[in-house]
Amino acid sequence: MQINNLSETPSILNTFMSELRDKTVQKDSMRFRRNIERIGEIIGYELSKSLQFETHTIETPLGNSETVLHQSDIVLCSILRAGVPLHNGLLNYFDAAENAFISAYRQHKNNPESFEIIVEYLACPNLDGKILILADPMLATGQSMVATFEALKPFGTPKEIHLVSVIGAQQGVDYVSKAFRADTKLWIATIDEKLNDKGYIIPGLGDAGDLAFGNKLQQ
Numbered sequence: 001m002q003i004n005n006l007s008e009t010p011s012i013l014n015t016f017m018s019e020l021r022d023k024t025v026q027k028d029s030m031r032f033r034r035n036i037e038r039i040g041e042i043i044g045y046e047l048s049k050s051l052q053f054e055t056h057t058i059e060t061p062l063g064n065s066e067t068v069l070h071q072s073d074i075v076l077c078s079i080l081r082a083g084v085p086l087h088n089g090l091l092n093y094f095d096a097a098e099n100a101f102i103s104a105y106r107q108h109k110n111n112p113e114s115f116e117i118i119v120e121y122l123a124c125p126n127l128d129g130k131i132l133i134l135a136d137p138m139l140a141t142g143q144s145m146v147a148t149f150e151a152l153k154p155f156g157t158p159k160e161i162h163l164v165s166v167i168g169a170q171q172g173v174d175y176v177s178k179a180f181r182a183d184t185k186l187w188i189a190t191i192d193e194k195l196n197d198k199g200y201i202i203p204g205l206g207d208a209g210d211l212a213f214g215n216k217l218q219q
């Protein structure tokens with residue numbers, strides 16, 4: 001897997017990331033969602049450089065301009081709930097993308113330290129020969145990304161697979177690296193050191209779904 005860790009080059013992205021992590025600033029849920037969306041826009045721009053381009057002629061009022069434009073059939077799939085603002089950020093740049101949504105959540109049974117990933121809702125177009133972008137801001141154990149990809153398999157075989165995330169734990173990055181095919185590309189804003197015993201990324205930012213959309217009752 002090719003891992004593109006955007007934090008390796010300091011940029012304005014660090015400002016958005018620090019606001020997501022800051023325990024005071026992150027209480028502003030509108031700013032929290034918008035910062036995830038802004039990171040989605042930045043990652044979309046970086047990812048776009050890896051797409052295939054074709055030459056086009058654009059007629060201006062005063063002449064012709066030769067330019068290269070990407071021709072890719074993109075399917076943007078995000079994992080509910082926390083994937084929504086990241087999805088919006090990517091869609092802000094990939095105007096013509098098709099869209100898929102999947103619900104994947106952690107179900108804790110009696111033991112709060114163990115969980116399984118439950119997939120209940122899935123809406124997806126045909127994926128054959130397309131560029132699939134799977135978006136989830138938190139890559140903790142990596143199980144949600146992998147469960148999602150398994151659920152998408154009946155919808156076809158994408159030409160390219162890109163994983164987009166905001167914060168990953170090294171363990172989750174290693175897990176998806178093994179589970180996805182070798183030509184998959186990961187685009188991630190930063191990679192943190194570890195997980196705690198409840199599967200939260202440390203230092204991370206807390207619960208992205210709750211920070212973006214409010215608390216939910218445990219099922």
Ligand SMILES: O=P(O)(O)OC[C@H]1O[C@H](OP(=O)(O)OP(=O)(O)O)[C@H](O)[C@@H]1O
Nearest residue numbers: 081082105106139140141142143144209
């Ligand atoms: O890599 P993993 O260990 O699978 O964990 C990451 C998942 O956990 C979070 O979702 P959560 O279950 O909290 O749902 P939510 O978005 O509805 O809050 C997050 O948005 C990812 O989908």
Ligand SMILES: O=c1cc[nH]c(=O)[nH]1
Nearest residue numbers: 140200201206207208
């Ligand atoms: O740290 C984590 C791990 C999973 N989901 C989150 O929202 N945060």
Ligand SMILES: [Mg+2]
Nearest residue numbers: 207208209210
């Ligand atoms: Mg959550």
